[in-house]
Amino acid sequence: MSDYTAAGGHGAVPTTGVPSDERGARRSQPLWEVFVRSRRGLSHTHVGSLHAPDAHMALRNARDLYTRRQEGVSIWVVAAADVVASSPDEKDAFFDPAGDKPYRHPTFYDVPEGLTHL
Amino acid sequence: MAPVQTQSTDELERAFQDAVDADGRIEPRDWMPEGYRRTLVRQIAQHAHSEIIGMQPEGNWITRAPSLRRKCILVAKVQDEAGHGLYLYSAAETLGVDREELLDLLHTGRQKYSTIFNYPTTSWADVAAIGWLVDGAAIMNQVPLTRCSYGPYARAMVRVCKEESFHQRQGFEAMSVLAQGTPAQRRMAQDALDRWWWPSLMMFGPSDTDSPNSARSMAWGIKRFSNDELRQRFVDATVPQAEHLGLTVPDPDLRFDEATGHYAFGEIDWTEFATVMRGDGPCNRERLAHRVGAHEDGAWVREAAAAYAAKQAGRGAREAA
Ligand SMILES: [Fe+2]
Numbered sequence A: 001m002s003d004y005t006a007a008g009g010h011g012a013v014p015t016t017g018v019p020s021d022e023r024g025a026r027r028s029q030p031l032w033e034v035f036v037r038s039r040r041g042l043s044h045t046h047v048g049s050l051h052a053p054d055a056h057m058a059l060r061n062a063r064d065l066y067t068r069r070q071e072g073v074s075i076w077v078v079a080a081a082d083v084v085a086s087s088p089d090e091k092d093a094f095f096d097p098a099g100d101k102p103y104r105h106p107t108f109y110d111v112p113e114g115l116t117h118l
Numbered sequence B: 001m002a003p004v005q006t007q008s009t010d011e012l013e014r015a016f017q018d019a020v021d022a023d024g025r026i027e028p029r030d031w032m033p034e035g036y037r038r039t040l041v042r043q044i045a046q047h048a049h050s051e052i053i054g055m056q057p058e059g060n061w062i063t064r065a066p067s068l069r070r071k072c073i074l075v076a077k078v079q080d081e082a083g084h085g086l087y088l089y090s091a092a093e094t095l096g097v098d099r100e101e102l103l104d105l106l107h108t109g110r111q112k113y114s115t116i117f118n119y120p121t122t123s124w125a126d127v128a129a130i131g132w133l134v135d136g137a138a139i140m141n142q143v144p145l146t147r148c149s150y151g152p153y154a155r156a157m158v159r160v161c162k163e164e165s166f167h168q169r170q171g172f173e174a175m176s177v178l179a180q181g182t183p184a185q186r187r188m189a190q191d192a193l194d195r196w197w198w199p200s201l202m203m204f205g206p207s208d209t210d211s212p213n214s215a216r217s218m219a220w221g222i223k224r225f226s227n228d229e230l231r232q233r234f235v236d237a238t239v240p241q242a243e244h245l246g247l248t249v250p251d252p253d254l255r256f257d258e259a260t261g262h263y264a265f266g267e268i269d270w271t272e273f274a275t276v277m278r279g280d281g282p283c284n285r286e287r288l289a290h291r292v293g294a295h296e297d298g299a300w301v302r303e304a305a306a307a308y309a310a311k312q313a314g315r316g317a318r319e320a321a
């Protein structure tokens, strides 16, 4: 018998003997990243993604998918293809300039004992 | 700036394993071993398939729910399962697969889904039993996944788990109403428990204690507990609930073992599990045919939406010109 994992979530699924993916041509509708403001006064936060043919449908689908329990008061959808991201391969070099500047933090400085409001 | 590839595969592999060992998270564009990626795609995709196929057995009772209250609850629950499938397909896609391709793999039977959804729902009590037992078992499996090493999967599981506790509670509540009802209702509740108990235990899969694949999944932080450990937790949690309901678990070998502090239970029929997984369970063909039919019947909607989107995009471009 092949191997199964209960960690397949809704019941055991095989971990061997099934294909993972074939990396064929992409046929799905455009992908949209979804951001939700959970309540007024807070920023929009990334919650996930979905497929939709256009921005309007993406917004409606996002409402049904990510705010079924009043999780939000405002939604942004952004075409995933339009997101420009820094690369994890160059993350060390990219964020390096901030690495040697501990003096930008208040904890860098000694405060004399007993003094407040500093 | 083009990424400079200076590290060898060995170094990358070591850095990856160190991150996982330190309980760190792997994110979509990080380097990962190809085996890790494939294992995750397989697991997340089949988890997603289980969620969407899982809508069918309960969906069967929406039009016949015994009250408006139960109907509203059931619609919300089934809609949640669709949502779980979508969160999971999204998580799988961060690993470079296309959703249409995953659906093809489901529709052609090359990827599988949980065996539990290939059993029929012949009475209203089955809807109650599914919420209580099947979603209860799913919670046992899914809670550890909220700490999975792959970030998008772990985050999807946090959302799913919040919703699952509603699923389990509504099922238990519906079951208690039946268990406290007329003699006929009590018989329905007991009959549902009789039919769903063993398939629910099978949901954890055969013992994987000696499996090299499971050991590898554990080293990768995709799996935290063995199938047997999770099943034991489920039995320990559920037997007292059945007693509270005044129902009898259909296992003559079931007894509480004072020495271990756990319930000991009877042999599971793994030939039945293998039969259902292979495609020869009571409802396999019906479930898959229904899924494929729904997908094909929806084709005109997807085509119309795509045509409308293309037309709008064309109009926008002309106005901008
Ligand atoms: Fe679910």
Ligand SMILES: [Fe+2]
Pocket: B081, B135, B138, B163, B164, B167
């Ligand atoms: Fe559920």
